[in-house]
Amino acid sequence: MFSKSKINEPGPKQATGSSESAPKTAAAPAPSSTASDRPAVPAPSMTPKPKPPASVLAPDLTVTGNLRTTGDIQIEGTVKGDIRAHLLTVGESATIEGEVIADDVVVNGRVVGRVRGLKVRLTSSARVEGDIIHKTIAIESGAHFEGSVQRQDDPLAGGKSGAPAAKKADSKPADAAPKS
Numbered sequence: 001m002f003s004k005s006k007i008n009e010p011g012p013k014q015a016t017g018s019s020e021s022a023p024k025t026a027a028a029p030a031p032s033s034t035a036s037d038r039p040a041v042p043a044p045s046m047t048p049k050p051k052p053p054a055s056v057l058a059p060d061l062t063v064t065g066n067l068r069t070t071g072d073i074q075i076e077g078t079v080k081g082d083i084r085a086h087l088l089t090v091g092e093s094a095t096i097e098g099e100v101i102a103d104d105v106v107v108n109g110r111v112v113g114r115v116r117g118l119k120v121r122l123t124s125s126a127r128v129e130g131d132i133i134h135k136t137i138a139i140e141s142g143a144h145f146e147g148s149v150q151r152q153d154d155p156l157a158g159g160k161s162g163a164p165a166a167k168k169a170d171s172k173p174a175d176a177a178p179k180s
Contacts, residue, residue, distance in 0.1 A: 059093050066098070091123050101156060116155045
């Protein structure tokens, strides 16, 4: 405690000027003791805050439009649109028609569209109709998957969904031209 008060008190700098500064330095430890109490208050706030629970879309809910969150989301209903999240869990009764982009994707239900994720997991009840772009992937026995799988080091950064679609669109007219 004495070393704290000596460090915190401005006494040595003011003491050289006059002897009247001694009462001022005596008064200085009182504010420094309250100042030492103040850092103790932010200390609990420095502890990590508990992670908020995942947002859940109920089984009877249908959303038409895009969803975007930096947190976690669990879909149990139907979404007709794109979803971007940190962790996306597609429930067994859920259907998503659109592109899914998340750090972690766990599919228990149905996804019709492209899936992009650092970690993608298709459980045994999953039904995916679309391409999967991933860093790591796990497909359990019994999962239904129609599409292509492509590994990328950063599948979230290359989010140009128009480029592969343009290639597919270019191939269709080329196929159609010889048939005509």
